[in-house]
Amino acid sequence: xxxxxxxxxxxxxxxxxxxxxxxxxxxxxxxxxxxxRAVRHPLGFVCLPVLRDGPRGVCxxxxxxxxxxxxxxxxxxxxxxxxxxxxxxxxxxxxxxxTDVTDEAARPTHRVFEVHSAPFGVDELRPTRRLxxxxxxxxxxxxxxxxxxxxxxxxxxxxxxxxxxxATLVLGRxxxxxxDLSLGPLRAPGHRVVRRMxxxxxxxxxxxxxxxxxxxxxxxxx
Numbered sequence: 001x002x003x004x005x006x007x008x009x010x011x012x013x014x015x016x017x018x019x020x021x022x023x024x025x026x027x028x029x030x031x032x033x034x035x036x037r038a039v040r041h042p043l044g045f046v047c048l049p050v051l052r053d054g055p056r057g058v059c060x061x062x063x064x065x066x067x068x069x070x071x072x073x074x075x076x077x078x079x080x081x082x083x084x085x086x087x088x089x090x091x092x093x094x095x096x097x098x099t100d101v102t103d104e105a106a107r108p109t110h111r112v113f114e115v116h117s118a119p120f121g122v123d124e125l126r127p128t129r130r131l132x133x134x135x136x137x138x139x140x141x142x143x144x145x146x147x148x149x150x151x152x153x154x155x156x157x158x159x160x161x162x163x164x165x166x167a168t169l170v171l172g173r174x175x176x177x178x179x180d181l182s183l184g185p186l187r188a189p190g191h192r193v194v195r196r197m198x199x200x201x202x203x204x205x206x207x208x209x210x211x212x213x214x215x216x217x218x219x220x221x222x
Contacts (some may be wrong), residue, residue, distance in 0.1 A: 003056045007171055010083045016144045018085045019218055022060055022169045025050045029207040038198040038206050046206055055174035060090055062210050063166040075099040075157050079178035086142050088217035089166025095137035096155040109134050115180035121195040123180060134183055144217050152178045167210050
């Protein structure tokens with residue numbers, strides 16, 4: 001898999017090339033040719049990790065009506081740069097205006113938590129001393145065939161309208177020195193969340209359903 005080529009395709013908006021790549025990877029999963037397992041993410045989508053190469057990664061994220069889409073209540077910031085192409089459906093990345101405050105007398109709304117991910121699928125959310133005031137910024141909706149980018153460190157919440165089926169091809173590149181962050185209640189303790197691994201049969205069904213919807217959204221030209 002040529003990550004730089006995919007990155008260049010995303011930057012120039014070569015949607016057809018990116019869709020073909022997603023279809024190729026999902027075909028391999030659906031046919032049993034790839035042994036990867038889908039992961040149910042705490043933010044309410046299913047992740048199929050098709051590439052992990054040091055600081056770079058490629059995933060297919062699948063949102064569905066049966067998934068508890070928590071992202072509209074979970075403001076977070078990545079430690080990595082994200083470039084994502086919508087394969088089908090629609091989502092809205094709402095930028096959040098986050099301002100640091102010095103103490104609770106300044107009426108903060110949230111505390112910043114650092115997210116430390118273990119390789120066995122557990123995320124540990126550790127409260128920091130950083131207090132902030134968070135207000136919703138403008139929405140940035142993206143629909144089928146569109147590509148969007150999110151820089152590392154930008155607080156946002158991803159919302160899928162009405163929980164409608166949606167999938168994205170995600171390219172990520174880790175930025176050194178950055179941490180994954182999440183906003184939580186001011187007095188919430190540290191806690192853990194688990195990324196649940198799907199079994200082989202569930203992964204195949206997820207890939208097959210995504211392929212069907214991609215073909216419906218991108219019918220072959222005649």
